[in-house]
Amino acid sequence: MIIAPSILSADMANLKAEVHKAESAGADWLHVDIMDGHFVPNLTFGANVVDAIRPHTKLCLDCHLMVANPEDYVNSLAQAGADIMTFHAEASQHSHGLIQSIKAAGMQAGLAINPGTPVSAISPLLADVDLVLVMTVNPGFGGQSFIESTLDKMAELDQWRQSHNLAFKIEVDGGIKQETTKACLDQGVDVFVAGSYLYGADNMQQAMQAMRRQAR
Numbered sequence: 579m580i581i582a583p584s585i586l587s588a589d590m591a592n593l594k595a596e597v598h599k600a601e602s603a604g605a606d607w608l609h610v611d612i613m614d615g616h617f618v619p620n621l622t623f624g625a626n627v628v629d630a631i632r633p634h635t636k637l638c639l640d641c642h643l644m645v646a647n648p649e650d651y652v653n654s655l656a657q658a659g660a661d662i663m664t665f666h667a668e669a670s671q672h673s674h675g676l677i678q679s680i681k682a683a684g685m686q687a688g689l690a691i692n693p694g695t696p697v698s699a700i701s702p703l704l705a706d707v708d709l710v711l712v713m714t715v716n717p718g719f720g721g722q723s724f725i726e727s728t729l730d731k732m733a734e735l736d737q738w739r740q741s742h743n744l745a746f747k748i749e750v751d752g753g754i755k756q757e758t759t760k761a762c763l764d765q766g767v768d769v770f771v772a773g774s775y776l777y778g779a780d781n782m783q784q785a786m787q788a789m790r791r792q793a794r
């Protein structure tokens with residue numbers, strides 16, 4: 579299992595130290611939530627923050643774009659050193675072309691779906707993506723409760739992946755903690771994004787180990 583702490587819940591005044599904290603606690607990836615105040619009501623950061631943290635970690639920078647025009651971010655994110663660029667299916671009229679542009683820029687391409695969007699909306703694209711992000715809360719803010727009905731979509735994606743002999747990763751984001759990790763693992767999920775659970779823990783390493791124990 580891949581654990582990706584979300585720096586949305588980090589102390590922004592100490593971002594370099596917060597990146598190191600996640601890395602030394604055993605994080606596999608770092609999740610970077612880019613919000614534009616349009617696709618979601620919240621506004622966070624952009625490629626400048628990816629560029630700022632890139633020299634301070636070797637971890638995969640997993641960038642999740644909650645933005646209205648994801649096409650506009652490909653070049654700046656690639657230049658900043660992002661490893662994965664995930665955009666929302668609900669935000670692009672040209673998802674297939676955008677996936678190709680992301681790959682041509684040297685990044686892995688991810689496609690995210692909101693809790694209200696069915697897997698069928700993205701099934702024609704599943705052969706082209708490296709990752710599918712199933713949002714387990716409505717995007718925009720950390721600290722929300724996991725939406726149980728999203729579990730069926732994880733299972734559907736896993737089934738599709740097996741029956742079509744594909745290798746995309748399935749990622750979940752929102753309300754992920756020790757208790758919700760197990761339910762997602764059982765549906766075939768590979769990547770677990772956790773913000774408030776990990777950055778809010780007294781001991782991040784122990785919190786991460788508690789998640790990993792669910793896999794045994």
Ligand SMILES: O=C(CO)[C@H](O)[C@H](O)COP(=O)(O)O
Nearest residue numbers: 717718720721752753773774
């Ligand atoms: O994409 C996000 C919000 O839209 C965040 O990654 C997510 O909320 C993580 O926070 P938490 O684990 O606290 O729910």
